Amino acid sequence: MEKESLQLFLLAADRLLRCRWDGKSENVEILNSALDGETVREVVRDPFNEKKLYAATLTEIHVSEDDGATWQWLPSGGIDRRDIWTMAVHPSRANEIYVGTLPAAVYVSENGGRSFRELAPFRSLPDYDKWTFPPGAHVAHARAIVLDARVPDEIIVGVEEGGVARSSDRGATWEDISGPPSATAFPKVNDPAGIVPYEMGKHEEGRVYRDVHWVMRHPTRLEVLFASTGIGTYRTDDGGKTWSKCEYGMGRAYAIPMINHPAVPDRIFLGAAENGPATWAGHRTVRAGPYNTVKFSRNALAETGGAKSQILRSDDAGRSWTFLKSGLPAGHEHMTCGFAGHPDDPDTLCVGYTDGTVYASNDAGASWERLVVCQPKLYGVRLMRAA
Template sequence: MMLLAGTYDGVYRADGPEFDAAERVLDAGRAMRVRRFDGWDGAFAATKTGLYRSTDGGDSWTNLDVPREEVYSVLGDPEGKRLYAGTHPAHLYVSEDDGETWRELTGFQDLPSRDEWYTPRHRNESHVRSLGAHPDAPARVVAGVEVGGVHVSDDRGETWTERKGGVRTSEESAGSSRAERSDGVHDDVHHVLVRGPDHYVASCGGGLYRTADAGETWTRLDEGVEHTYFREAFAHDGTLYAAAARSSPGTWRGERGADAALFESTDDGDTLESVSYPGGPEEVVLAWTTDGEGRVVAGTNDGGVIVRSAGEWVAGGRLPEGVASLCRV
């Protein structure tokens, strides 16, 4: 069993979660996502210099030549037929021949809010930060845009609907008359965890949200915590894991670092329990996976790798750059 880490400086490989002896296997600049998909051979690395694929455990990589160079997200569909790539600026491409050729899904550009997708921090543009699908609904593609919201396609990406509104507070979900309805899921979407055909958890720059109806309505989960800048959530063996900082990455340097927190929930996010971890609170967890023994492994913005072992988080090594994504191969 090996683990791949997508970092601020390419992709590294390690035998298990002991990353002190990791080697860089792909020199591709900043890696946004490293992912493996059931029904697809090998691993994919979405980076700012292209989308790469390795079918030999990371020894060699092939650039799949997506029409736009900066690839922020990738999805191999559950049917093993369509490979998707989300880019910066926010465009979406599909390949039906294993990455040999690409076609833009122009329907993604027809969403009503498309002209509002931009942020000064990213050249006044946006990017498709997250792509997901579930085996029980293989034709449904879920896209998260930074900055631009959550969008869903039920025809394999050809046409799209916005799923940004109808957010409820957790009190309202429980039937409290005191709760107020908010405007919608936060537009600064970093990751959408697809837990079921209609069940998603969205990690945003302004909160953590859950839907049980494919985004028609959303429940905000982080009302009881002080940290609201979430980057990615992860679910394993009945526990939902999430981590957040108090603010955006521009505040993560200095004496206090990210001032972050790591949360665990056994009730699908209705309650978030803050737990201690090596590197916290100065380092914020950005990436998750499991190792070959079923343990959860996480990576931080400062290159730390931590492992959930025997009921607590322990150190698992350190990489020379921040860890943006983790993947077991």
């Protein structure tokens, strides 16, 4: 593979597709399919070895030593909650990998994924026993992990549905940074048997909504965080003491993926939808074992028209938003599943939808073109410089 080319990874419910893209044209070359039969949650590069990549699937961790051409399974002993939802590699400590799971727990490996230990104090957070999730058995999961070289001992975790938590000492202790304490943010009883019905939460002034899907830190202001949730996107300017809701003129404003513009610190791209998951066309998120509750999902596609998802951009750190429409489907019935930024060109990025379509922009979202590649049941997209 030429040094100047890019690798586009398509993370799907049944494989990992590795592609070559020049970063400009619509043409994409499929190089290989890997991890067949696996639901791929994440692919990240080792910051200390450009040829080494890690992949997290629904139940396993894999490593590639040749830039994604081949993969080897890692034993990853110690992860006893085997529904993996997210993975992050520490940017400044070699071989340190974090994993978030369902049921909600956080694990760390300090030997490159061969073994893990649980950061057990995470499960001692005050409202942990009340964290919930719509399908029975109403079990929350750690969905997002944020690490930052500027604060190397800090770990921020977004929980669906549990809010946002932070450790400042590598996981020894934790604090809830979802905003002011609330007696009504969670159900009084969270019944794992599913006999007590799920209770949807409500927006509370000063707090982030508990259903957190994505957490992102401002690139130049450590205390500014963003969280996408099931009823919109939130921002904190004080490290989680208080949160405010970003307004962008959508119905439910169900939001998932976000990405920063690397050269314009206040510029944010967001994928959001008018409607919630019961309305979405196509594939629903996979869960493992007893948590595979797809059969309980209501399908309201016919009566709603689907997700009606949109791509938005803010140039003032979430205070105002613009809908990006040129070249993109208007009100897509499928949900957006992820963004990927070009490692060298800050104005180039890709966005994927769950039907497998991928669009690219070379002008910071002003216009988009569909790429000639499609991987159904798409979960995410990642864009990396070829090693």
